[in-house]
Amino acid sequence: MKIQSECITCLLKRIIFEAELSTDDPLLRLKTIQNSCKLLDELYNPNSSSADIATKVHRLAYETLGDDDPYLELKNQSNKIAQALVPRVNELIECSDDPLRITMLVSIIGNLMDFGISGASTHPEILSEVFEDTFAEDLGCDDTEEIKELLKNSKNVILFTDNCGEIVFDKILCRELKKFNPKIHLTIVVKGEPIISDATIKDAIELKFNEIVDEILNTGCFAIGLDFKKTPLELIKALEKADLIICKGMANYEAFSETNHRPVAYLLRTKCTAIANSMELPLNINVVKLYK
Numbered sequence: 001m002k003i004q005s006e007c008i009t010c011l012l013k014r015i016i017f018e019a020e021l022s023t024d025d026p027l028l029r030l031k032t033i034q035n036s037c038k039l040l041d042e043l044y045n046p047n048s049s050s051a052d053i054a055t056k057v058h059r060l061a062y063e064t065l066g067d068d069d070p071y072l073e074l075k076n077q078s079n080k081i082a083q084a085l086v087p088r089v090n091e092l093i094e095c096s097d098d099p100l101r102i103t104m105l106v107s108i109i110g111n112l113m114d115f116g117i118s119g120a121s122t123h124p125e126i127l128s129e130v131f132e133d134t135f136a137e138d139l140g141c142d143d144t145e146e147i148k149e150l151l152k153n154s155k156n157v158i159l160f161t162d163n164c165g166e167i168v169f170d171k172i173l174c175r176e177l178k179k180f181n182p183k184i185h186l187t188i189v190v191k192g193e194p195i196i197s198d199a200t201i202k203d204a205i206e207l208k209f210n211e212i213v214d215e216i217l218n219t220g221c222f223a224i225g226l227d228f229k230k231t232p233l234e235l236i237k238a239l240e241k242a243d244l245i246i247c248k249g250m251a252n253y254e255a256f257s258e259t260n261h262r263p264v265a266y267l268l269r270t271k272c273t274a275i276a277n278s279m280e281l282p283l284n285i286n287v288v289k290l291y292k
Helices: 005-022 026-043 050-065 072-084 086-094 099-112 126-137 144-152 166-180 201-206 233-240 250-256 273-279
Strands: 156-160 185-190 215-218 244-248 264-269 286-291
Touching: 005 026, 005 050, 005 273, 026 050, 050 250, 072 086, 072 126, 072 166, 072 201, 086 099, 086 166, 099 126, 099 144, 099 166, 099 264, 099 286, 144 166, 144 244, 144 286, 156 166, 156 233, 166 185, 185 201, 201 215, 215 233, 244 250, 250 264, 250 273
Parallel strands: 156 185, 156 244, 185 215, 244 264
Antiparallel strands: 264 286
């Protein structure tokens, strides 16, 4: 996705948020914001990828702060809050005649676990507070039947994870994907380095994804979504043979929508007008959308 004018406000809100998370020093906060604004001014080009620009601005912010993981505590809290909801999620799945669809919906509810931007969480506990109401909203865009048809004949499926908290529900989604078609080779991809509230290999190990999936890969670098210029060779090979790519969250949409990778299923919440407009969908809905 190309950067939109509203992306500027969103990105700067995130920088302010992480500066406040990282330090109580007002001068260091100010320097971080000033440096980020200066770089954003230099980089802004309506023909550039929003994910690419955001990656570079976040990198500078982290370097200025001297903090390689400002969101660490929030990420840990998010995983704990989500884990407390697992019994309820399993109950919903067991009561459904379409467990895979329900699991996709639940994994999207986890996508609300995002911080420092409009339309997302203000604190980890909000997931518990809004879970039932968001579940009741159901899917505002529903391509699950088409995805299931693809899955029936798929041999290799890759799931690109997004935020912490959300990744707890992604594990359940992986479980249901394997139940739906036990023959698929299922790979999950986490971030190569800590960036915003996204899950890393540490989270995948702690949540024991190895019990469910066939392979765990990482993006190989510090990047919003995925930096295709720095993608590890093993991930490139996995993408080349994938029968279906599942992308969680808005950042993965921003990155993958700039490529010709197909088929891609996006599971996300349209939390901003830039994403909603790009996908030609309403704002603040739960989305399962397949691009062939």
